[in-house]
Amino acid sequence: MQLLLVVVGAIVVTAIANRRGLQPSLVVVVIAAAVSFIPGVPRFELDPELILSVVLPPLLYSAALDFSVYSLARNLRPILALGVGMVVVSMLVTGVVAWWVVPGMALVPALVLGAVVAPPDAVSAVAIGRKLGLPKRLMNILTGESLVNDATALTIFSLAVAAATGSHPFIDNAVLLFLYASVVGVGVGLALGVVVHWIRQRLGESGLETALGLLVPFAAYLFAEELHGSGVLAVVTAGFLLGHRDAGAGFATRLQGRQVWKSLDVLLEAFVFAYMGLQCRFVFADLSLGETSWWAFALSAAVVLVVVLLIRPVWVFLVCGQRILRRRWLPWLPRAPWEKRTEALPRSHLIVISWSGMRGVVTLAAAAGIPAVTADGEPFPGRSTIQALAFVVAVGSLLVQGPTLPLLVRRLNISTEAxxxxxxxxxxxxxxxxxxxxxxxxxxxxxxxxxxxxxxxxxxxxxxxxxxxxxxxxxxxxxxxxxxxxxxxxxxxxxxxxxxxxxxxxxxxxxxxxxxxxxxxxxxxxxxxxxxxxxxxxxxx
Known part of the structure; x- marks a missing residue:
């Protein structure tokens, strides 16, 4: 019953926000957070594995279906720089800063926090970017990043949790584990995509074909996770393959599928933002400060949020804006081999990308998935503090960057006329x-x-x-x-x-x-x- 009320309420608020020209994600989060403080409102919390295996796969799969493989290839360098490189750097920098500023937090739990807040949210960035009508290449880069950063973040999160709890992951070596998870995830996605395409061509019934398509993201995620691979990459790969071969399906299947996935996207996006807001009061109620004051926690949370917000602009301009840096300040810097083969992103586009790093449901799900005890049976160090800081970063980044991103786009006068x-x-x-x-x-x-x-x-x-x-x-x-x-x-x-x-x-x-x-x-x-x-x-x- 609670789930139904949350979904219906989120859809109603989204509809009102759309009618008034507001950003639905921000309105839903704010209202849901306010509702959580109403006396007597029960806690609405889902198992984190349920969020990762039920809510996230269809959102990623729907985005991958509409994403061009050729666009991925053309923008592969910035997508990998953001979806892999920036996630790793964000995890390390945020972890070290949290170790310094959060009272009583050890280094390894701080790195767990860094892994939790590292991935920008696919739903937030793409939903706001679509609402703003950003140029095609910008949306391609943001969408492509969102399709790979979750796989990177969840892999390093599992390694950080294993180090904190003293348990052993499937493969101890971090690089080998990442490579194994990536290869298995992509392999499962390709195999499932080929099989589903073969079956779809022989069904001859649009209703059955659409129903089969609805099962693909969940099957891809679960199969890959069973093999200790990346379920996220399996979902994305299957979506790429089936979206690329969509022209081979019947016209009724394509028409039906477009409407089904569009409706499902609206439903899940509204639910995701409502879920984020509803955790507000309860996350801080669970916070165990010990001898630390609320003022000290608030200051450390603000520092962590600012660091998370600043890492992305610095990384974007250092890695993706090398030509601009060279032209203005570092003319002696040698050219990288790929710069001759790729088209440089305009400075205005880099600024928008650097300010499109809102965190969201993956951050909250990962924080909720931190085990309560270590392998020795001891309480996980700083678990409630990590969860509270993760909530501050997720909601704070959405409320800071969400309202200012449209203003930034208008100020930069990013024209789509050409x-x-x-x-x-x-x-x-x-x-x-x-x-x-x-x-x-x-x-x-x-x-x-x-x-x-x-x-x-x-x-x-x-x-x-x-x-x-x-x-x-x-x-x-x-x-x-x-x-x-x-x-x-x-x-x-x-x-x-x-x-x-x-x-x-x-x-x-x-x-x-x-x-x-x-x-x-x-x-x-x-x-x-x-x-x-x-x-x-x-x-x-």
Whole structure:
């Protein structure tokens, strides 16, 4: 009952925030935090493993389905620098600073805290970035980072917890454990993606195909975790593969899947932010300060939050902004080999990336997953302090960076006009490709009618069928004539349907080939496929 109330309340607040032009994530967190202080409100807490295995996988999988493999390849360096390098550096720096400033915290528990707060949240950054309408490359980098940083963070978190508790992980060597988890996770994701794609092509029923797709993120995560691999990487890899091969599914499956995943994203995102806020009062109620005052804890928490917020800008400009640093202050610094092959990010883009490091549900789930006792049966040192600091960082970063990020974007005047024009040109090119493929398919069918098409009808209605097949042309008298004749004659109606489906199939093949050849980007191809899917759905009525 509590879960249902939380979900319904989060959706209502999200709807109100959207209607008033506010950021739903911030509004939901603030209201949920206020609700947690109402006397008599019971504690709503889920098992951390439930969050990691039930809430996180579908969110990551949905993002991976819509993410372009080619965009990942083009932005691989900044994505790895943020998703792997920055997570490790953030863990080390935050841990050392917490060891210095948090009263009574030893080094190893401080490193556990560093691992907990290291990964920026996939839900927060992407949700706010989508709301702001950030440029495509910026969103690609933020989304790509969010798809790999959780795997890095959870791996180093398990190592830090093992060191703090005295237990032994599956592989003692940190580098080998990370490599093993990564390879197994990617392998499980690829294998599952291939199997699901093979099954999906043979089901022939959109409802079953969509239901199968809903099971993929959970199966990928659980299978990989059973093999001590990275469940996050398994989910992401399976999403990449199935999203890349989505053009091979039926049009009804694609249309249905888009709406299902869009609805699920809204539901889970609203729940995630509500869950974060509802922990507020109870996290601090559990805090065991000992001889430390609240003022000392508040000061140390503020220092940790500031350090976490500052690490990302420093790292972004040192690693991703080398050209800017060299041009302004370090002209003697030698060029890295990859700089000649990659396009430099503008300074405004680097600033936005550096301020898009909100923490969220993974941080809270990892903090809640810290064991209560060590291998010797002793209480885990500083567990309640780590959980309270993790909450401060997660909610604090969201409340500090969330409201200021839109102001920053407007102040930097990041224009998307040039990108909009480029997208319009790409869309025109996609429609030219689709039109040429449709015309070619139609000419072939007029000379060699496909099964189910009446040759006499094709010959008699050649010009009108050509007009009806033009997906970009608005309805006119010729289309109306075709529809009137189709209504009068079942033979004409069946012929028109067969021809239209064949033409649409040829257009999809041409668009996919253009994407694979690098002539179109993934996003443009998918938008054009969606238009063709709606056209086929209308024709099938």
């Amino acid at each position: 990108e909009a024009e480029a997208e319009a040109q790409a869309e025109r090119r996609a429609r030219q490709i689709a039109r040429a493929a449709g015309d070619d398919a139609l000419r072939r069918m007029l000379h060699d009618p496909p099964p189910g098409a009446d040759a006499a009808v094709l010959a008699r209605m050649e010009e009108r069928i050509a007009a009806a097949m033009d997906a970009r042309q608005s309805a006119d008298d010729r289309d109306a004539d075709v529809e009137e004749e189709a209504e009068r004659s079942p033979v004409v109606r069946e012929t028109m349907l067969v021809v239209r489906r064949a033409v649409l199939a040829a257009q999809r093949q041409a668009l996919t080939a253009a994407r694979d050849a690098g002539e179109l980007d993934d996003e443009t191809m998918r938008r054009e496929l969606e238009r063709l899917d709606y056209e086929e759905a209308a024709a099938s009525q």
